Amino acid sequence: MASDILIVDDEHDIRELVAGILEDEGHGTRTAGNSDEAIAAVEKRRPTMVFLDIWLQGSKLDGLALLDVIKSQHPDLPVVVISGHGNIETAVSAIKRGAYDYIEKPFKADRLVLIAERALEASKLRREIRDLKERSGDAGQLIGTSTVMNQLRSAVERVAPTNSRIMINGPSGSGKELVARMIHQLSGRANGPFVALNAAAITPERMEIELFGTEGGEGGRKVGAFEEAHGGTFYLDEVADMPRETQNKILRVLVEQSFTRVGGTTKVQVDVRIISSTARDLPREIQDGRFREDLFHRLAVVPIRVPALAERREDIPLLISTFQEQIARASGLPIRRIGDDAMAVLQAHDWPGNIRQLRNNVERLMILTRGDAEAVITADLLPSEIGAMLPALPTTTGGEHLMSLPLRDAREIFEREYLVAQINRFGGNISRTAEFVGMERSALHRKLKSLGVG
Numbered sequence: 523m524a525s526d527i528l529i530v531d532d533e534h535d536i537r538e539l540v541a542g543i544l545e546d547e548g549h550g551t552r553t554a555g556n557s558d559e560a561i562a563a564v565e566k567r568r569p570t571m572v573f574l575d576i577w578l579q580g581s582k583l584d585g586l587a588l589l590d591v592i593k594s595q596h597p598d599l600p601v602v603v604i605s606g607h608g609n610i611e612t613a614v615s616a617i618k619r620g621a622y623d624y625i626e627k628p629f630k631a632d633r634l635v636l637i638a639e640r641a642l643e644a645s646k647l648r649r650e651i652r653d654l655k656e657r658s659g660d661a662g663q664l665i666g667t668s669t670v671m672n673q674l675r676s677a678v679e680r681v682a683p684t685n686s687r688i689m690i691n692g693p694s695g696s697g698k699e700l701v702a703r704m705i706h707q708l709s710g711r712a713n714g715p716f717v718a719l720n721a722a723a724i725t726p727e728r729m730e731i732e733l734f735g736t737e738g739g740e741g742g743r744k745v746g747a748f749e750e751a752h753g754g755t756f757y758l759d760e761v762a763d764m765p766r767e768t769q770n771k772i773l774r775v776l777v778e779q780s781f782t783r784v785g786g787t788t789k790v791q792v793d794v795r796i797i798s799s800t801a802r803d804l805p806r807e808i809q810d811g812r813f814r815e816d817l818f819h820r821l822a823v824v825p826i827r828v829p830a831l832a833e834r835r836e837d838i839p840l841l842i843s844t845f846q847e848q849i850a851r852a853s854g855l856p857i858r859r860i861g862d863d864a865m866a867v868l869q870a871h872d873w874p875g876n877i878r879q880l881r882n883n884v885e886r887l888m889i890l891t892r893g894d895a896e897a898v899i900t901a902d903l904l905p906s907e908i909g910a911m912l913p914a915l916p917t918t919t920g921g922e923h924l925m926s927l928p929l930r931d932a933r934e935i936f937e938r939e940y941l942v943a944q945i946n947r948f949g950g951n952i953s954r955t956a957e958f959v960g961m962e963r964s965a966l967h968r969k970l971k972s973l974g975v976g
């Protein structure tokens with residue numbers, strides 16, 4: 523059964539009536555006649571929603587106190603309060619304490635069903651949004667305990683409440699948008715919208731429509747990003763990719779605090795905080811005449827730099843385990859242990875695609891090992907480009923990666939592989955091999971002996 527609705531009322535007839543109406547609509551129901559029974563029922567299994575009588579007579583807790591208990595244990599569980607006629611004030615105070623809605627006695631069956639369905643729908647949507655956020659990696663947390671990460675976090679906390687314009691600089695996939703979202707969330711505008719626009723993904727012709735919207739014309743009316751972000755934050759990604767003409771127009775908006783829609787004459791006043799970002803070297807773009815210096819100064823009131831992943835390799839194990847947990851929750855894939863050799867390679871890699879690339883690789887590895895219950899992620903499971911820039915040695919090492927060995931052992935493996943390959947190349951001729959590798963013949967013999975070759 524899809525829903526499991528708990529009905530709490532001291533009157534037996536009301537309990538049965540409500541349960542009957544809901545069951546006729548295909549819902550599952552349970553009932554409780556007092557606060558103890560209700561708490562026990564919730565404990566036994568979390569219901570999908572609760573109808574709660576506000577005047578619970580002969581019960582240890584009244585309806586409001588019981589609501590507090592339920593909400594403290596299950597903040598997301600929708601509770602609809604049943605209030606007696608003329609008891610609206612209590613019902614309103616229940617809503618302030620977290621109830622989803624109230625229904626007044628006497629009620630019609632239709633209304634009861636409608637409220638139940640709305641509450642269930644709202645709770646389902648809330649759950650879906652949470653899942654989506656997790657899946658998109660937008661758990662809203664900057665993960666990492668490295669010094670650069672701690673500095674970034676404290677910069678975010680410092681600038682968030684100030685309302686100043688911020689320019690975020692950092693390589694692709696390093697977390698610029700996440701930083702912008704955190705600033706928004708920690709600001710006084712948190713309840714307003716966060717609107718993101720990627721200047722690199724929009725053609726110059728579309729740019730102004732996307733930014734300012736249109737008025738009339740054949741496409742009809744369209745609200746632009748600036749207008750949509752009113753009362754909130756506007757995140758302009760890859761500002762350096764904006765055509766000069768658009769740069770001029772944005773500058774004008776910043777100076778005049780208003781704009782006109784494309785094809786229109788109305789002055790639109792907006793209250794928007796702008797956070798912009800770029801992966802490019804903006805001073806350089808300015809020097810080369812591609813970016814307006816005055817616009818730069820207006821946008822970059824506070825500069826924030828997001829470090830590349832290669833600058834904080836010590837965060838990689840924590841990032842990997844957090845991503846594994848997020849992916850496991852969203853997709854049901856099992857969490858894997860990462861072998862020492864694989865971790866050594868993952869930490870040594872340069873990650874040009876930064877956190878996004880790391881996360882994609884974690885997901886790929888979890889999918890790859892999905893069928894095997896005991897699987898451990900070892901270096902040989904990593905895609906070749908991840909280890910490509912590192913000295914790697916083949917299969918003879920029993921699957922161990924060179925990066926997981928101390929220098930002495932790694933050197934020995936390398937020397938052996940290298941010399942065997944050279945000797946083979948010279949058809950077993952030691953003199954020619956010695957000449958090529960730059961050793962005395964006798965020294966080469968000693969070396970081969972110590973390595974156990976030949």
Ligand SMILES: Nc1ncnc2c1ncn2[C@@H]1O[C@H](COP(=O)(O)OP(=O)(O)OP(=O)(O)O)[C@@H](O)[C@H]1O
Pocket residue numbers: 658659660661663664665666692693694695696697698699700701759801877878881
């Ligand atoms: N410190 C972090 N902790 C956890 N997840 C992070 C962190 N930084 C980035 N991410 C995740 O990495 C992914 C890429 O981040 P984001 O989109 O913010 O990067 P970006 O710098 O804006 O990229 P681009 O320049 O390509 O727009 C997102 O899924 C984001 O949630």
